[in-house]
Amino acid sequence: MTHSAYIYDAIRTPRSKGKKDGALHEVKPIELGAGLLKALQQRNDLDTAYVDDVLMGCVSPVGEQGSDIAKMIVQRAGWDESVAGVQLNRFCASGLEAVNTGAQKIASGWEQLVVAGGVECMSRVPMGSDGGAWASDAAFSIDTSFVPQGIGADTIATLDGYSREDVDAYALESQRRAAHARDNGYFDRSIVPVLDSNGFSILQHDDFIKPQSSMEGLGGLRASFEQMGSMGFDAMMIKKYNTLDRIDHVHTPGNSSGIVDGASAVLIGSERAGKDLGLTARGRIVAGAILASDPIIMLTAPGPSAVKCLHTAGLTENDIDLWEINEAFAAVAMRYMRDLDIDHSVTNVNGGAIAMGHPLGATGAMLLSSMLDELERRDLRRGMLSLCVGGGMGISCIIERA
Numbered sequence: 001m002t003h004s005a006y007i008y009d010a011i012r013t014p015r016s017k018g019k020k021d022g023a024l025h026e027v028k029p030i031e032l033g034a035g036l037l038k039a040l041q042q043r044n045d046l047d048t049a050y051v052d053d054v055l056m057g058c059v060s061p062v063g064e065q066g067s068d069i070a071k072m073i074v075q076r077a078g079w080d081e082s083v084a085g086v087q088l089n090r091f092c093a094s095g096l097e098a099v100n101t102g103a104q105k106i107a108s109g110w111e112q113l114v115v116a117g118g119v120e121c122m123s124r125v126p127m128g129s130d131g132g133a134w135a136s137d138a139a140f141s142i143d144t145s146f147v148p149q150g151i152g153a154d155t156i157a158t159l160d161g162y163s164r165e166d167v168d169a170y171a172l173e174s175q176r177r178a179a180h181a182r183d184n185g186y187f188d189r190s191i192v193p194v195l196d197s198n199g200f201s202i203l204q205h206d207d208f209i210k211p212q213s214s215m216e217g218l219g220g221l222r223a224s225f226e227q228m229g230s231m232g233f234d235a236m237m238i239k240k241y242n243t244l245d246r247i248d249h250v251h252t253p254g255n256s257s258g259i260v261d262g263a264s265a266v267l268i269g270s271e272r273a274g275k276d277l278g279l280t281a282r283g284r285i286v287a288g289a290i291l292a293s294d295p296i297i298m299l300t301a302p303g304p305s306a307v308k309c310l311h312t313a314g315l316t317e318n319d320i321d322l323w324e325i326n327e328a329f330a331a332v333a334m335r336y337m338r339d340l341d342i343d344h345s346v347t348n349v350n351g352g353a354i355a356m357g358h359p360l361g362a363t364g365a366m367l368l369s370s371m372l373d374e375l376e377r378r379d380l381r382r383g384m385l386s387l388c389v390g391g392g393m394g395i396s397c398i399i400e401r402a
Helices: 029-044 069-076 094-108 138-143 149-160 164-183 215-219 226-240 271-277 302-313 330-340 363-378
Strands: 005-012 053-057 084-088 113-121 201-203 260-269 283-292 322-325 382-389 393-401
Touching: 005 029, 005 094, 005 271, 005 363, 029 069, 029 113, 029 260, 053 069, 053 094, 069 084, 084 094, 094 113, 094 260, 094 283, 094 363, 094 393, 113 363, 149 226, 149 330, 164 215, 164 330, 260 271, 260 363, 283 302, 302 330, 302 382, 302 393, 322 330, 322 363, 363 382, 363 393
Parallel strands: 053 084, 053 113, 322 382
Antiparallel strands: 005 260, 005 283, 113 260, 283 393, 382 393
């Protein structure tokens, strides 16, 4: 017998530039995460002794983010000593992997209440700090024809016929939507301001969004991966996709996800937990899915993972009201919409990572909080969340309002 996994709350920090001059650079990752746990406790008058586990995604779990940061966050938040914690790493899917795994725990009946989310302080622990075969094992890279993700995104654009103007136009719309949503308070229910040790505000709203972006400004940016491609990576990609005679390098910092700091947390529990604690469910996790496709182009699995998720749930595309695809690169989102035959009018309706940034381990659960807020605001029922993932993986999750 399976049990429904209910969403009782979903919160996140604001996102800020993941560099030394970013607003959140002074904040340690355990403090970002602990601030959210404290907020969950206060917002829900939560008896933390009832919580079974805290699952936190983190893509660079070294240094300040090492040593099972989830358990460190639990302790820093002052939660009951009975609460466990585990750090998960499925690259960019880590935050949504935490959500899906947490939902599985509840559905199994083994646990009654968990927190799932993620944390990534990219200004303090830079992307790639954890090394690994991709970064340091030349034999592995050669044997598996490893190609950097950005070239995979450029290859998708080349295969699908997306021009530089197409991807820049997509990026500009992401900026416009995100600025409109932020300025009209669409994110306010989920965002928990980041405070310093004296209780003063460090950051209250997303500050990475660039509302003054223009096609002219975006068009003036240099392609990010053209030089890298000329070092042999383009040739490796063309060997795999041999209908191409060249790769059009169309992605830039302006139409790719931004490097930012941030954290997220979702309170997931059983019906019994809600009754015991007097909590009102806002939503339910319907299904999740993970799969992998070509690891060389690496970024084409979100659409297939969404199809798998629909199949698991016994639903079709017509049963989904809103869609969220992490904007790792503009071409990834455009391919996702093409694969699923869905319109941009119902996809990333409040912008995405191109405008707001992608705090690797935290993003997946951030998508959930934004989706749930928007379903409530529009009085709609179901949403699909998806991300592309390193190694050619794709992850998806369907949520619905309670």
